[in-house]
Amino acid sequence: MTRPAPETVTRPAPESFRPELAAEIIAAGAGEEGALLPLLHALQAAFGCVPDPAISMLAEALNQTRADVYGVVGFYRDFRREPAGRRVLKLCRAEACQAMGGEALAAQARAALGVDWDETTRDGQLTLEAVYCLGLCATAPAALLDGQPVGRLTRERLLALLDAAREPA
Amino acid sequence: MTSLRCFLPCDAGALAVGADAVAAALRAGLERRGLAAEIVRTGSRGLYWLEPMLEVATAQGRVAYGPVAAGDVESLLDAGLASGGSHALRLGAPEQIPFLARQARLSFARCGVVDPTSLEEYAAHGGWRGLERAVATPPAEIVEAVVRSGLRGRGGAGFPTGIKWRTALEAAGARKFVVCNADEGDSGTFADRMLMEGDPFSLVEGMAIAGLAVGATRGYVYVRSEYPHAIATLRAAVAAARRAGILGPAVIGSKQPFEIEVRVGAGAYVCGEETALLESLEGRRGQVRARPPLPAHRGLFGCPTVVNNVLTLAAVPFVLAEGADAYAAFGFGRSRGTMPIQLAGNVRRGGLFEVAFGLTLGELVDDVAGGTASGCPVRAVQVGGPLGAYFPRALFDTPFDYEAFAARDGLIGHGGVVVFDDRVDMARQARFALEFCALESCGKCTPCRIGSVRGTELLDRLLRGEGDRAAQIALLEDLCETLKLGSLCALGGFTPYPVTSALRHFPEDFRAGQAEAGRSIL
Numbered sequence: 285m286t287r288p289a290p291e292t293v294t295r296p297a298p299e300s301f302r303p304e305l306a307a308e309i310i311a312a313g314a315g316e317e318g319a320l321l322p323l324l325h326a327l328q329a330a331f332g333c334v335p336d337p338a339i340s341m342l343a344e345a346l347n348q349t350r351a352d353v354y355g356v357v358g359f360y361r362d363f364r365r366e367p368a369g370r371r372v373l374k375l376c377r378a379e380a381c382q383a384m385g386g387e388a389l390a391a392q393a394r395a396a397l398g399v400d401w402d403e404t405t406r407d408g409q410l411t412l413e414a415v416y417c418l419g420l421c422a423t424a425p426a427a428l429l430d431g432q433p434v435g436r437l438t439r440e441r442l443l444a445l446l447d448a449a450r451e452p453a
Numbered sequence: 454m455t456s457l458r459c460f461l462p463c464d465a466g467a468l469a470v471g472a473d474a475v476a477a478a479l480r481a482g483l484e485r486r487g488l489a490a491e492i493v494r495t496g497s498r499g500l501y502w503l504e505p506m507l508e509v510a511t512a513q514g515r516v517a518y519g520p521v522a523a524g525d526v527e528s529l530l531d532a533g534l535a536s537g538g539s540h541a542l543r544l545g546a547p548e549q550i551p552f553l554a555r556q557a558r559l560s561f562a563r564c565g566v567v568d569p570t571s572l573e574e575y576a577a578h579g580g581w582r583g584l585e586r587a588v589a590t591p592p593a594e595i596v597e598a599v600v601r602s603g604l605r606g607r608g609g610a611g612f613p614t615g616i617k618w619r620t621a622l623e624a625a626g627a628r629k630f631v632v633c634n635a636d637e638g639d640s641g642t643f644a645d646r647m648l649m650e651g652d653p654f655s656l657v658e659g660m661a662i663a664g665l666a667v668g669a670t671r672g673y674v675y676v677r678s679e680y681p682h683a684i685a686t687l688r689a690a691v692a693a694a695r696r697a698g699i700l701g702p703a704v705i706g707s708k709q710p711f712e713i714e715v716r717v718g719a720g721a722y723v724c725g726e727e728t729a730l731l732e733s734l735e736g737r738r739g740q741v742r743a744r745p746p747l748p749a750h751r752g753l754f755g756c757p758t759v760v761n762n763v764l765t766l767a768a769v770p771f772v773l774a775e776g777a778d779a780y781a782a783f784g785f786g787r788s789r790g791t792m793p794i795q796l797a798g799n800v801r802r803g804g805l806f807e808v809a810f811g812l813t814l815g816e817l818v819d820d821v822a823g824g825t826a827s828g829c830p831v832r833a834v835q836v837g838g839p840l841g842a843y844f845p846r847a848l849f850d851t852p853f854d855y856e857a858f859a860a861r862d863g864l865i866g867h868g869g870v871v872v873f874d875d876r877v878d879m880a881r882q883a884r885f886a887l888e889f890c891a892l893e894s895c896g897k898c899t900p901c902r903i904g905s906v907r908g909t910e911l912l913d914r915l916l917r918g919e920g921d922r923a924a925q926i927a928l929l930e931d932l933c934e935t936l937k938l939g940s941l942c943a944l945g946g947f948t949p950y951p952v953t954s955a956l957r958h959f960p961e962d963f964r965a966g967q968a969e970a971g972r973s974i975l
């Protein structure tokens with residue numbers, strides 16, 4: 285049997301917000317118990333972020349206030365209000381990666397890209413995010429590029445990865 | 454004629470070091486030679502310093518090679534890979550590799566051996582026997598078997614699993630739930646991820662047994678979003694189990710329905726706390742609930758709910774299949790059974806080491822893990838994730854056991870062991886612990902929300918040499934006491950462990966100006 289590929293790797297590039305598509309996504313999942321997180325994930329997968337109009341639509345469909353939905357979107361690090369760059373690099377900053385020089389790599393990544401955490405390069409190609417553990421602690425330092433794991437990072441491997449990630453599609 | 458069978462992990466840790474490139478090179482090389490072969494993608498055996506580890510089935514059993522790079526494949530094929538030919542990377546029979554030979558693999562027996570999504574292979578390797586036994590056993594007897602096994606929650610708290618199940622069984626409720634906590638956020642831990650990627654049916658089986666035991670008809674697995682491969686494999690496994698009638702309206706021949714849904718977290722560490730996880734599943738901010746009520750009385754959607762970690766549930770099929778006594782025969786003191794220990798960070802041999810409780814920390818770090826990867830001396834070991842204490846070499850005689858670690862002001866948590874060499878700055882590590890708590894606090898209780906921020910400010914003043922040093926340290930210790938006693942959950946309550954252990958065992962790093970002295974890794 286072929287191995288199942290992660291949805292973050294296989295899904296199509298996000299498109300710009302369309303109320304019809306948002307309504308379709310919400311209608312498909314709103315009947316489930318505790319539907320809000322799965323719906324937020326589905327909307328973000330489709331549009332690359334959770335835009336304001338989607339929040340109003342969610343509030344109405346789930347019979348919650350908009351403030352409730354905003355509160356949930358704001359609580360979780362994964363949900364964005366603006367789309368990220370074309371690709372997203374999550375670089376681990378937790379202890380196991382620290383023990384293998386992860387923080388020096390993190391500084392090099394920021395310097396090479398000219399961005400701080402949660403920022404996107406000026407060409408819009410790459411967003412850099414900090415992550416606290418990817419479960420790749422025995423092959424540290426580690427990162428996740430759009431859902432593809434990378435381990436045993438060295439300065440050279442990191443810089444090559446950053447270059448490859450910024451190549452236009 | 455039987456064609457050649459090769460085994461190569463698709464575990465995220467193996468993919469991170471090039472397993473897919475090895476698979477592609479192997480496929481191309483075999484084709485060029487006109488060799489018919491099947492490349493089975495397995496989970497990882499957990500010997501990560503040898504990943505990507507390639508195995509071939511020979512008449513004498515499997516032969517392993519590693520760590521294999523794509524560029525090694527041609528020379529491996531030339532050396533007669535198909536018949537286990539000799540090569541510089543040849544490791545011999547994988548089961549004979551000392552790191553694996555020393556283990557007692559009960560929960561991870563199949564991990565790295567079988568195709569994770571193959572129902573046939575799961576059954577052929579002893580799968581479903583626990584569930585079949587459970588179907589023929591009254592719920593109260595299933596619960597008593599788990600009580601007798603001595604199994605304790607592997608998520609970190611170490612609460613007796615059977616007692617939790619008994620509470621949920623006895624709780625009245627029209628609906629009950631089983632929730633699997635797969636929000637494995639502790640740095641240095643990856644056992645849940647490995648199991649979900651390498652042997653997901655054991656989790657499915659454990660959850661179904663829990664459902665039969667407490668009368669729950671629906672289960673949720675809450676997996677962190679940082680684990681995309683685990684999510685995909687687990688979803689495929691759940692779908693396969695449903696197609697085979699193992700899950701669904703009648704759990705293999707029983708009258709009871711049981712369904713599993715895989716839900717995905719959204720990047721909040723605190724959702725690994727069971728009540729925050731329940732809030733998140735219900736579609737709210739992951740804020741901790743005050744207890745009581747216990748989740749076993751009033752949990753998900755207000756119904757009696759069993760919340761167990763992945764490793765706890767995955768240990769259950771063995772207990773049912775082999776008997777409670779067989780499980781309890783492993784262990785040390787009140788810590789019965791085996792613990793999948795994860796050796797990580799700056800270690801020569803990093804990976805998963807499932808073993809009966811009782812090995813000392815020194816044996817694990819020096820002997821099993823082989824010391825540091827850098828070759829520099831080991832200085833500190835953090836056990837139990839970001840909320841665990843830092844241990845110096847002087848405490849390396851501590852046996853790996855819940856009570857022994859507690860007696861030395863530490864915890865074993867989810868079994869993560871992160872090793873640091875002598876370049877570590879322990880004041881920076883203490884500061885990181887407080888900063889992490891501030892970053893991840895759900896905000897519900899004041900000690901955690903405010904105390905963590907004040908703690909980082911206090912440490913900064915101490916390291917800048919401002920104010921009276923003794924008074925600053927007394928204040929920090931006082932603040933830690935408040936966090937420990939006044940927080941609603943383990944995030945605020947355990948953050949003092951790394952802070953005070955660093956302060957107690959490595960006071961030389963807390964002198965003013967030390968952070969600038971060039972020892973910092975941060």
